[in-house]
Amino acid sequence: MPVPTTDPDITVRAAQLRKAYTVTEKEPGFLGSLRAFVRPNTRTVEAVKGVSFELRGGEMVGFLGPNGAGKTTTLKMLSGLLHPTSGAATVQGHTPQKRGTAFLKQITLVMGQKQQLIWDLPAQDSFLVNQAIYEIPDAEYRATMREFDEVLDLSGILSKQVRKLSLGERMKCELAAALLHRPKVLFLDEPTIGLDVNMQERIREFVREYNARFNATVMLTSHYMADVTALCQRILVIDGGELVFDGDLSALTSGPDARKTVRLQLSRPETAARLSTFGELIRLDGLDVELAVPRGEVSARAAAMLTHLDVADLTVVDPPIEQVIGQLFRSDKKPEPVKALA
Amino acid sequence: MRFWKLLRIYLSASLSVQLAYRANFLAAILSSFANLATGLLGVLLFYSRPEIKELGGWNLEGALMVVGFFTLTEGLISVWLRPNLTQLSEGIRTGTLDFLLLKPVDAQFQLSARNLNLLRLPDMLLGLGLIVWAGAALGTVTLSGALLSAVLYLSAIAMVYAIWFMLNTTAFWLVNVQNITELFQGVFSAGRYPLQALPLWIRPVLTFVIPVAFITTIPAQALRGELGTAALFSPLVALILLAICRVLWLRALGSYTSASS
Ligand SMILES: Nc1ncnc2c1ncn2[C@@H]1O[C@H](COP(=O)(O)OP(=O)(O)OP(=O)(O)O)[C@@H](O)[C@H]1O
Numbered sequence: 001m002p003v004p005t006t007d008p009d010i011t012v013r014a015a016q017l018r019k020a021y022t023v024t025e026k027e028p029g030f031l032g033s034l035r036a037f038v039r040p041n042t043r044t045v046e047a048v049k050g051v052s053f054e055l056r057g058g059e060m061v062g063f064l065g066p067n068g069a070g071k072t073t074t075l076k077m078l079s080g081l082l083h084p085t086s087g088a089a090t091v092q093g094h095t096p097q098k099r100g101t102a103f104l105k106q107i108t109l110v111m112g113q114k115q116q117l118i119w120d121l122p123a124q125d126s127f128l129v130n131q132a133i134y135e136i137p138d139a140e141y142r143a144t145m146r147e148f149d150e151v152l153d154l155s156g157i158l159s160k161q162v163r164k165l166s167l168g169e170r171m172k173c174e175l176a177a178a179l180l181h182r183p184k185v186l187f188l189d190e191p192t193i194g195l196d197v198n199m200q201e202r203i204r205e206f207v208r209e210y211n212a213r214f215n216a217t218v219m220l221t222s223h224y225m226a227d228v229t230a231l232c233q234r235i236l237v238i239d240g241g242e243l244v245f246d247g248d249l250s251a252l253t254s255g256p257d258a259r260k261t262v263r264l265q266l267s268r269p270e271t272a273a274r275l276s277t278f279g280e281l282i283r284l285d286g287l288d289v290e291l292a293v294p295r296g297e298v299s300a301r302a303a304a305m306l307t308h309l310d311v312a313d314l315t316v317v318d319p320p321i322e323q324v325i326g327q328l329f330r331s332d333k334k335p336e337p338v339k340a341l342a
Numbered sequence: 343m344r345f346w347k348l349l350r351i352y353l354s355a356s357l358s359v360q361l362a363y364r365a366n367f368l369a370a371i372l373s374s375f376a377n378l379a380t381g382l383l384g385v386l387l388f389y390s391r392p393e394i395k396e397l398g399g400w401n402l403e404g405a406l407m408v409v410g411f412f413t414l415t416e417g418l419i420s421v422w423l424r425p426n427l428t429q430l431s432e433g434i435r436t437g438t439l440d441f442l443l444l445k446p447v448d449a450q451f452q453l454s455a456r457n458l459n460l461l462r463l464p465d466m467l468l469g470l471g472l473i474v475w476a477g478a479a480l481g482t483v484t485l486s487g488a489l490l491s492a493v494l495y496l497s498a499i500a501m502v503y504a505i506w507f508m509l510n511t512t513a514f515w516l517v518n519v520q521n522i523t524e525l526f527q528g529v530f531s532a533g534r535y536p537l538q539a540l541p542l543w544i545r546p547v548l549t550f551v552i553p554v555a556f557i558t559t560i561p562a563q564a565l566r567g568e569l570g571t572a573a574l575f576s577p578l579v580a581l582i583l584l585a586i587c588r589v590l591w592l593r594a595l596g597s598y599t600s601a602s603s
């Protein structure tokens with residue numbers, strides 16, 4: 001039974017969503033295969049273990065977690081591909097798994113690792129198929145393409161066979177194809193995976209503009225911190241199938257606790273104890289060193305490192321997402337627990 | 343209507359893909375003729391012995407008509423069913439079925455109509471030609487016989503579609519179904535010969551288990567004017583199979599797990 005929505009502003013709601021996969025296991029080698037064939041050895045994997053949250057219309061939310069945490073599974077349930085084992089989802093007032101026409105016309109799911117474009121044809125041809133499927137009037141189609149072209153710079157790549165496009169060009173086309181029908185709710189599963197920094201920035205810009213223009217709700221997973229910090233105020237963190245954090249990202253990236261990572265390439269080995277005086281030692285691997293330092297003191301600390309250590313190279317980067325999440329769970333700054341939904 | 347528009351767009355997309363691989367074209371036409379020749383050769387060799395005038399009530403023209411229906415059906419399978427339905431198990435294995443399910447058009451329709459292998463169109467034309475030729479040679483074809491035959495053949499196609507689709511739907515649980523569809527293909531090739539020309543024990547199998555007889559022999563009989571309206575229960579069987587197919591498909595979607603990525 002879906003919980004009745006009290007707030008009319010809520011566009012996405014997950015209530016105790018759970019998904020268990022049945023997997024057949026097999027030992028390696030031919031004999032293992034034969035044994036599995038005769039007597040399949042099945043096991044249940046609980047990928048998502050009762051996740052609850054609500055997204056407001058127009059909100060952009062980062063959905064984070066380590067590999068295998070259950071992010072993709074959750075997004076697939078919200079977009080109606082997978083039937084939840086238990087619990088309920090509501091998106092724009094619809095139950096996703098029914099896959100009703102009205103529901104499907106309002107959402108999209110972009111998967112960075114899968115592609116919908118027809119491989120042997122120019123992307124344009126796939127767009128035309130989608131135009132017919134979503135019944136987009138010609139005028140609206142042209143207007144949308146013009147807008148997308150402005151931000152994504154599609155000119156010249158639309159008429160090239162998809163298999164001849166670069167990864168980044170293909171991703172731009174994939175995004176355009178997935179948003180042609182101007183959905184109100186976007187589920188983006190690692191849309192920037194494998195792209196270079198410029199292309200990531202371009203994609204982010206596009207998502208930001210789309211969100212502003214159509215007041216669309218965006219739920220985004222990524223393993224790149226920059227994607228999330230650039231687009232989302234709020235993050236949901238899932239780990240081992242359970243939602244472990246639901247709250248503000250800003251405290252982590254710009255608050256007093258925010259940190260940066262300084263990567264050093266030394267010319268002479270140093271002891272861990274000495275390095276620790278410049279910041280928290282995260283990695284020491286021969287001459288490769290990573291130190292976490294408070295955001296506000298980056299330049300001072302970097303200067304100190306350059307004067308006191310034999311530094312061949314120094315770069316300052318955002319800490320990887322896993323570290324930021326890890327920081328959430330330090331004893332001194334416990335995040336507010338996720339409030340259970342009624 | 344939207345479905346027609348979509349069909350048109352799918353057709354033009356299929357055509358564009360195939361035009362991109364021009365070299366295939368000649369090979370496809372040659373193989374169409376080779377297919378037909380195999381079918382014809384068996385029948386012609388058999389009837390070439392002067393002491394044989396007919397077999398199981400089928401004379402040469404009748405038997406050729408069966409070959410015609412067989413070739414037509416095989417062509418239809420190559421043009422329409424195989425290119426579409428092999429994509430189902432492929433989509434399940436690789437997870438690309440996701441995109442189809444995300445679209446606001448019936449997924450079974452999309453799956454059944456997206457790809458057409460127009461290169462195999464000559465098979466259908468050759469089969470049709472052979473039916474017409476054999477019918478003319480027989481000289482006993484009536485209008486009502488032709489209409490009845492058309493109805494029976496359409497029902498037969500619906501049955502082939504339903505069976506083929508169901509076999510492929512099992513991919514949701516079995517993932518790899520190539521061997522199953524090959525088995526169907528093997529049994530179907532028995533439809534090249536009139537049912538009555540085959541051993542007695544296999545006839546019920548080819549009528550009731552895998553209705554190969556409905557596809558070639560029965561429409562040919564109707565065209566020869568040999569069948570009463572009793573054969574009209576064929577559309578009923580077709581409808582039942584289509585309904586079962588639909589139910590199975592909907593159940594399968596519930597257990598779709600969408601290959602991880
Ligand atoms: N189709 C499937 N069948 C069986 N198990 C699956 C399937 N899809 C995912 N899983 C399992 O469910 C768990 C969650 O997977 P999921 O793809 O949701 O993780 P994720 O958070 O998206 O990870 P990543 O960051 O690596 O993409 C994993 O342990 C995975 O092995």
Ligand SMILES: [Mg+2]
Binds near residue numbers: 073
């Ligand atoms: Mg994933």
